[in-house]
Structure formats: C-alpha cells, structure tokens
Amino acid sequence: MKSILSACRIRLILLLVLPSGATWSQQLAGRVMHGEYQPLHGVHVFVPALMQGTATDSAGYYTLDGLPQGTLTVEYRFVGFATVVRSVSIGIGRTVLDVTLEPEELELKELIATAESPGAELNRATLSVSSLEPEELEKLRGQTVAEALSHLAGVTTLTTGPSIAKPVIRGMHSQRILVLNAGVPQEGQQWGGEHAPEIDPFAPVRIELVRGAAGVEYGVGAIGGVIRLEPRELPVVPKVAGSVSVNGFSNNRQAAGSALLESAVRVLPGLGWRVQGSFRKAGASKTPDYVIGNSGFSELNGSLALGYKGDNFVLNSYYSLFNTELGLFKGAHIGNFDDLQRVLQRGEPSVQYEFLYSIEAPKQTVRHDLFTLSGHYNLGSGDRIEMQFGLQQNHRQEFDAHRRYGNPIDDPAFDLRLTTQTFDVKFRSFPRGSYFGVIGLSGMNQGSVNVESGYLIPNFRALTGGTYARGTWVRQAWTVEAGARLDHRWLKAYPRVNQRGPYTRVTHSYTSLSGVVGTIWQFSRFWSVSVNLGTAWRPPGVNELYNFGVHHGTAQFEIGSSGIGGERSYNLDMTLRHVGRNSSLEVSAFNNWMNGYIHLFPEPEPRVTIRGTFPSFRYEQTDALIHGLDGVAEFSFLGFLEFRAQGSVVRGVNRSTGMSLILMPADRLTLSKVLNLPNLGRFRSSEIELESTFVRRQIRYPKGVDYADPPDGYSLFEVGYRVEIASGTSTIQLGLSVQNLFNTVYRDYLSRFRYFIDDPGRNVVFRLRLPIG
Amino acid sequence: MQTLSYKPVFLLLVTMLLPLTFLACDSTEPDEGPGEEELITTITLTLSAGDMTQTVSATDPDGDGTDFQIETITLASGTTYTGSVELADDINDEDITEEVEEEAEEHQFFYMVGGQASGRVSVSITDKDDNGLPVGLEFTLTVTDGGATTGTLRVVLSHFDEEPKNGTDQSDETDVDVTFPIEIQ
Secondary structure (H helix, E strand, O other): OHHHHHHHHHHHHHHHHOOOOOOOOEEEEEEEEEOOOEEOOOOEEEEHHHOEEEEOOOOOEEEEEEEOOEEEEEEEEOOOEOOEEEEEEEOOOEEEOOEEEOEOOOOOOOOHHHOOOHHHHHOOOOOEEEEEOHHHHHOOOOOOHHHHHOOOOOEEEEEOOOOOEEEEEOOEOHHHEEEEEOOEEOOOOOOOOOOOOOOOOOOOEEEEEEEOOOHHHHOOOOOOEEEEEEEOOOOOOOOOEEEEEEEEEOOOOEEEEEEEEEEEOOOOOOEEEEEEEEEEEEOOOEOOOOEOOOOOEEEEEEEEEEEEEOOOEEEEEEEEEEEEEEEOOHHHOOOOHHHHHHHHHHOOOOOOOOOOOOOOOOEEEEEEEEEEEEEEEEOOOOOEEEEEEEEEEEEEEEEOOOOEOOOOOOOOOEEEEEEEEEEEEEEEOOOEOOEEEEEEEEEEEEEEEEOOOOOOOOEEEEEEEEEEEEEEEEEOOEEEEEEEEEEEEEEEEEOEHHHOOOEOOEEEEEEEEEEEEEEEEOOOOOEEEEEEEEEEEEOOOHHHHHOEEEEOOOOEEEEOOOOOOOEEEEEEEEEEEEEOOOEEEEEEEEEEEEEEEEEEEEOOOOEEEOOEEEOEEEEEEEEEEEEEEEEEEEEEEOOOEEEEEEEEEEEEEEOOOOOEOOOOOOOEEEEEEEEEOOOEOOEEEEEEEEEEEEEOOOOOOOOOOOOOOOOOOEEEEEEEEEEEEEEOOEEEEEEEEEEOOOOOOOOOOOEOOOOOOOOOOOEEEEEEEEEEO | OOOOOHHHHHHHHHHHHHHHHHHOOOOOOOOOOOOOEOOOOEEEEEEEEOOEEEEEEEEOOOOOOOOOEEOOEEEOOOEEEEEEEEEEEOOOOEEHHHHHHHOHHHEEEEEEEEHHHHHOEEEEEOOEOOOOOEOOOEEEEEEOOOOOEEEEEEEEEEEOOOOOOOOOOOOOOEEEEEEEEEEEO
C-alpha cells in the first residue's frame, strides 16, 4: 500500500513539473466512488489539456491544484472500470466534483465510452485488438461480416465466388479462428473454404477483432484470432425507437434491408427488448467482361433480445436466426483434373451467362439458430459471478448439379446438422490493490449428424471441458497480465471405411494447456507498447481426420489422416500504439510458431478413378512459422481532412522444408482520404472519401503444388459520399459509393475460383438509414 | 430487497441448466441407409466381329479408385468391330446407359487411341442425338493390317450441362474417363 502511494506521489510531481507557462491558483477536488459507499483508491485523475494529474487516496479523495479558470476536461481512469470523462467549469478558488465509476461490462476494455480518452485506448489489451463500432458498420452495411472485417488491418477474405466470403486473420481461417456471438462460440460448419460464417451482417452489434492466439480467454481453437460480436446494450428509456436501413448494390442488383425496434418496458423498470430483422437478395455478379452464372444469394435473418437489469444482477437472452440460400458459379463444377486444365487454358467461362436472380444447383442452403442466455450477479464485495449458456443448431445442405437420382434441386448431396450446447461460468474479482482476476469453467456438448448418405464428414459427438484463471496487475504506467487454461476434448466419430464401406466407431481424446503472459507499458502520455506471448491449441477437425473424396471446384482428392494430433501455436505479438490530438497509430509485429500445423500435402501419385485422374492431397502435420506486420495510421489536418494508411504483410514458412505455405494473403496497403464538408442547412456531417487499395502479387508460394501461379497484383479505387440530413428531431443518413471505380479486371490470390473467373467489377452502392421514433 | 434478488439468480441458474438435461441424450449414431448418390462404377465395352463377341470392363466399386480394375482389349489385325458401351452403378443397382440415352443431347462419348496402336486403330461413332450430333453409345472400331503391337483406348464421357454440345469439343464436366490397354494380335 505504502509503496503505491509513494509511487503515485512521484508521478504526480513529475506531471506537475512538466507543464510550462503561467501558474494558476484554482483547485479541483472531489471523491471517486464505486456505488454509494465504496471509495476507490488509486484512480487516475487527469487533465489532458494541462498534462496534469493525480491519484485518489485510500478514502477516494483527490485534489488538483494550480488550475486555470474556465472549462476543463477531466478523465477518471481505474482498472476494471469504465473510464469517465467529465467537462467541468473551474471557478475561482475550490471546485468540487464527485464521480462514480461503474465496472466494465466487457472482458476487453470498452471503447465506446472512452473514445476521447487516449489512456484507455493505449492500455486496451496486450494483444492486438481492433473494433468496428455500430456507426462504422453502418457504412459497410449490406456486405458480409467477412467483407466488413476486411476493412481492418491484417484481415483479408477467402472467397468462393461472389456469394461466399470467409475472414482470414493474419493468414489463418476456418477452424483456426473463433467467432464469439453474443458471448458464446459460434459453432457452424467450417469444414471447407466454401463454408462462410453464418452471421447476419445487419445484426445490431459491435465487432471486436483479436489477432493472434487467445486460448486462455476463449478456449480451444483460438489459434489465429477471435471475432467477437457483442450485441448492443438494451435501452433503459421506455420509448419505442428504432431504424430502417435500405441498401442497393448495382453489380449484382442486390437489395438489402434491415429494421430494428427497441424499448424499455415502462411497467417494469430494468426490462428492455429489441426486435430486428434483415434480408439480402442478390442476383448473379458481373466481372468487367461477363456475368458469373448462378452466383446470386438470398438471405433472411432476424434476432430478438430481452434483458433485465436488477439492482445487483443482469440477465439477458438473445435469439438469432440466419437463413441463406446461395448459388455457386456453375462453370466451377468440373469433372476431373483434365477439365480443370482445359478451363485454366481457356482463361474464361466457356458459356456467356445471363443475369438471373434465380439460384440453381450447385447451391447451398444454411440455417443457423442461436440462443444465448447470459447474466451476472454482483456479490456484495464488488466481485461478480458471470454465467453464459448457448444452444445452437446449424443445418447445412449442399446441392450438387446432377450427380443424384431424382431432382438435384430438392435433393441435397450433403445434409449436415450440427447441434451445440455451451456453458461458461466465471468469477470476476473486484480490484484489490492493483490486482484483479477471473477464474472460470466452461464446457461444450456437440453432435453432428449426416442426414443424407453423401459423405463429407462422418457423424460425431464431441465433449469439451476447460478451466482457466487469468490475473491482471496494474501500477502506474504498467499493466501485466498472465493466465493459464486446461482443456480436454473427447471425440467419438463414426467414419466409413473408404467412404462407402461399413461404419466404424473411433474415439479420440485430447488434453492440453493454453497460456498467456502480456504487458503494456505506457511510456508517455501519447504512446504505449505492449508485448503478448500466448500459446493456444486446437484438436484436429473431423474433416482433417476423416475426409475422403473429391473436393468440388478444385478437382482435388482429399484424404484425412486419422492419426494426426493437435496443433499448437506459440504467438509473440508486439504492438506499438499512439493516440495524439491529431494522429493515431497502431502497429503490430507478430511471430506465430505453429507446431503440428495441419495442412494438405500433395501425395506422390495422383488418384486414378473411373471419372479420371485427380491430384491427391493428404492432411499432414508439419512445423510452420507465420510472421508479419500490420498496422494503421491516421492523421487529421485542420479538422476537415483526414488521412489513413493501413497495411499488412504476412509470411508463412514450412519450417521442415523451408517452402512457403500455400494461400498466404499477399502484401496489401490501403490509403484513404476523407474530406469533411461544412454543414449546409439541413445537410450535416457530410464527407467525401477516396480509398485506394494496392495488392501485390504473391510471390511466396510452394512451387508445383498449386494448379496455377498466383495472379498478378492489382489496384482498386473507391469513392464515397455520406451525409446526414436533419429532419425534425431525427437524422436521416444517406451514402453513395462506387467500389472498383475503374472496373478493373483482377483476380485475388485468395479467391478459390481464381482458376475460373475474375473478381467482380464496378459496384455502385446506395445506403439509406431512417430513424423511427 | 437484498434477499429478494437472490430468487432471480436461482431461476437464472435453473433455466440455464434445464436445456442441458433434455438435449444431452441426442444420438449421433449413423443409420445404415442405402447409398443414394449416383455413382458410375462400371463401364463395359462390347466388341463384335462376325460371330465373335468380347466384353471388356473397367470397375471402380467405390468410385474413388481404391480397387480400380481395368481389363485389356484384345484386337485382331485387319478387323472391323461393331461396338457399344454400357455404364452401371452397382452400388444402387442402376443402369446409367439408359440415362445417357434419354439425355443424349447432353452427353457424348469420345474415343482416343494412344501408343503404338494410334496409327492402326480408329473409332467412328455411329449413333446420333435428336440434333444430329454424335452420342457414342454405338460405334465401329477398325484395326488395319499389320503386326502385333500394343496401345491404349481412352474413353471419355462428357456431360454438357452448361456448354452447348457441338459434336467435337469435350465439356468441362467429365463423367467417365478410363484408359483401357490394347493388345493387337
């Protein structure tokens, strides 16, 4: 205790020495409390304009001397609590300001309330973390979650034609990424590159992206990163309000819309609800030269939220439904390897397709139901218990063009149902001295059933359980965290012998540790540096164990290896952050050592079948290293001109052979300029944005493994205009933008259909958002 | 107030754990149902010259090449054979030949001779679809005079689902692609 106090004094003296200029004699004093009776000791009280600060004493009191008269902004920052920023008018003599702090709701420190506070931003997390706030998401509405996320540094998309996009974080995707939806891990079917995450892009959430291994916090599978979808807080005011969004996209003639209504309940204070629904309907996309036949989609989603906030507890329930039907480009449905060679030589589709909204086979339909129940209970001591339960079912049907008896459009080739229950219970301590921590238990029960005989993955049952503890220590400019987690997975699978043979029953079990140590050092008012060393693991997926057959679209024969073990990542991440008055910067360097990295390795002999010859690949393990650099820098000049630069570099190497890893994203750089225009009558906050994206050709790839060399690099340009129109008390938001402005012909290396088609051409996007109530 | 608020917490716990109890017994054990996926497992060529008839087949019982067996075609020099081809799905006990006949406008067989036999053996398709384009379920195979040699006969069945069939080009969707060894005596 004593040492903390003396350290505070040293810092106070230092800070008081720093500011130059005249001295003033006004004083600001007050008390910082948690609730009504609990004083907070060691809260940082800071006046950014004067670079002057202090800390509260053991009774929660603080005094700031030598202040000028006038209005000042004061920050109150304390670990585990949401930072409060207050504007105070300093009169002659002594001004009193008492403040109450509330514990933070989110596990990672919340950004919304503290956007103006550089301290919070600089001390956000020891790992590299970014977020897309609801207002930023609004600018990207109508696109998939993966496409929205690709606006963040280090994220690219793995696409299978225009209708399927998966997020790739620092070169990793699918089962190496965890999606956390309303607090529970989203358990969809991520068996292949053509299986996109099942998420409503209009869902009223903020999205948080964690780059790198985060196994302690999020459990098995969080090797490459975590995408957190956090539903917005429910309203507390009993007034029905909401919004309607309408989008139009010219390229695929897509119409999309969403409506939302929410309110608190007058007769039962503390009870709030929200209803939301959305749709997207698109026809075939167009490249600059031709229509991509059968690439339309049709999506219908909705969600319901109901929550109650009591005196010392909170209970929230959330249900969401995702429903999609999407077509796959017909020309990618090939028979064998010779067919692929013919397509590659031709360079474009053999047929001129017409624009159509209708979807034919090959197609997929996916329905995902998710229900979560979460709550926390505040113990009298300030500690709290948090609980979460999730129940979800994913139903995926894949329709093949014509390898079926009967009608291919009604009769799926694959029909998989995955049901998952998850729970998580944790105890989160109230800060004691400079420490606070979390201990928890979590579990998952999962079953997957093949309804049809078509065999992609075997039926399986998996049970996973884990326990974890994590602690954080904060003193002055330093934050140190450490944690460990133990998980066990038991898997029972029913694979067939060689796809058509009799069913067998095999059980596997895996037990392993995850760990993290990290630190943040805020070495100046505007700068911090953080280092995080984390280790995470994942057991092999059922597809990696038991796949057996031809992968459509790429004519490759994939063979699982039932003997392979888990994959482990040791990830070292270093992040430099800067938040200034007119500039900000976040740059991360990462080194991810992957032991037992599971990948498809070409077999020496191709597979010869009655349908022809297929190159054959088997799931194998090797040691790999994925490393790189990503970051974003922003500057604003004179308040009306903003510049932003964002880039990412990823390198993947097979440590045993020295060869590059396949499908690593190419180097990319995005530059954007925003010009804020002056308000004109009812037209407010209008801005023009110019964005250019430069992608290099991927020159690091394993030679002789892929069917075609990586495509050339490309540059894309986008221009957009956004405006808010005041109408009475409400504001209408309007946006118009043109993507791929010059209708550039290009193919991205991470487009799985790059063997067959170009990526889509110019797209004019219209967005309108009307408030209700 | 303090005591009252424990009740919702208890309820919360119960509601959370309730679904676990009734869903945990769901079975994932697979049903042993019949295979329904269309799969060509056997291709049989029938070659007749005079009163001599031979059938040669290639069978891939799992469709994935695991036990793929291809028989050798034995031909006599200076002979013209009348040929036909049949396809079967032995797993579902279906005759695929009929399906190809019914959708003749969307299918075509291609016969390609390779190796040393390439100058000696020629195949010409004798049947036509409703558009007057070759189908290839029926053909004649001619072997010119000469000594004994070996080679291959590659049989490809193209499916024209998207691309129009023009009688000469293969499609990008191959249903069958088998290379039979040839021995000319």
